[in-house]
Amino acid sequence: MSLPPQRPIRSYVLRQGRMSRAQQHAFDTLWPRWGIPYAPAPLDRAAWATRFDRDAPLVLEIGFGMGETTVALAQERPDTNFLAIDVHIPGIGSLLKRMADTGITNVRVMHHDAVEVVTHMLPPDLLEGIHVFFPDPWPKARHHKRRLIQPPFVGLLASRLRPGGYLHLATDWEDYAVQMLEVLGNTPTLANTTAGYAERPAYRPLTKFEQRGLGLGHGVRDLIFRKT
Numbered sequence: 001m002s003l004p005p006q007r008p009i010r011s012y013v014l015r016q017g018r019m020s021r022a023q024q025h026a027f028d029t030l031w032p033r034w035g036i037p038y039a040p041a042p043l044d045r046a047a048w049a050t051r052f053d054r055d056a057p058l059v060l061e062i063g064f065g066m067g068e069t070t071v072a073l074a075q076e077r078p079d080t081n082f083l084a085i086d087v088h089i090p091g092i093g094s095l096l097k098r099m100a101d102t103g104i105t106n107v108r109v110m111h112h113d114a115v116e117v118v119t120h121m122l123p124p125d126l127l128e129g130i131h132v133f134f135p136d137p138w139p140k141a142r143h144h145k146r147r148l149i150q151p152p153f154v155g156l157l158a159s160r161l162r163p164g165g166y167l168h169l170a171t172d173w174e175d176y177a178v179q180m181l182e183v184l185g186n187t188p189t190l191a192n193t194t195a196g197y198a199e200r201p202a203y204r205p206l207t208k209f210e211q212r213g214l215g216l217g218h219g220v221r222d223l224i225f226r227k228t
């Protein structure tokens with residue numbers, strides 16, 4: 001008797017949400033230019049360079065939300081390529097609209113589960129950096145298995161960094177911060193850049209989402225580790 005295939009545990013639930021007219025317009029006109037469709041085959045450095053129309057250090061952002069941070073960082077670091085991934089469709093429209101409004105050209109957007117993208121499309125030693133800012137906290141104990149930052153996925157992320165590349169996480173959920181510190185600290189190929197939590201780097205702008213957390217009295221923790 002063959003067992004039915006197991007459904008993978010996802011780190012998100014697809015939320016309802018409509019794009020504004022402006023986001024929809026940005027999506028319709030700009031997705032063909034800046035969007036990268038998912039295909040389960042690794043792309044080497046040269047293939048990624050083709051997708052960005054230039055070869056430059058590549059930073060991956062997982063779960064960009066509405067894209068405020070993505071665009072701010074892409075403006076601040078014009079010599080870096082940013083691959084921004086999210087599953088929330090209004091956020092895709094929002095990021096594309098922000099790209100059009102600011103005129104930046106160093107971001108490419110994917111609408112897919114980042115776990116699958118990292119697993120199947122990114123070869124080892126590719127990335128300069130990885131940003132995971134305010135991943136869904138899944139606060140209930142029975143949902144902790146849905147949290148992104150767990151040993152197998154962090155091991156996979158570390159393998160995709162070039163030696164010396166960095167992994168930067170931020171969260172406003174204290175018990176998730178503790179879990180992050182433990183998981184990263186136990187990943188043999190990662191080393192903390194500081195003792196414990198990092199200072200909030202000036203380059204990470206404050207998003208509305210984060211402001212809401214601060215308003216609720218949540219402290220914010222940053223973690224920055226490097227691949228050894």
Ligand SMILES: C[S@@+](CC[C@H](N)C(=O)[O-])C[C@H]1O[C@@H](n2cnc3c(N)ncnc32)[C@H](O)[C@@H]1O
Nearest residue numbers: 011012063064065086087088113114133134209
């Ligand atoms: C809590 S929001 C934070 C958004 C943003 N980073 C910020 O700071 O405002 C988490 C985001 O991660 C996205 N997300 C969760 N799991 C994901 C996955 N496996 N792949 C891609 N995006 C994911 C969600 O859709 C959501 O937009």
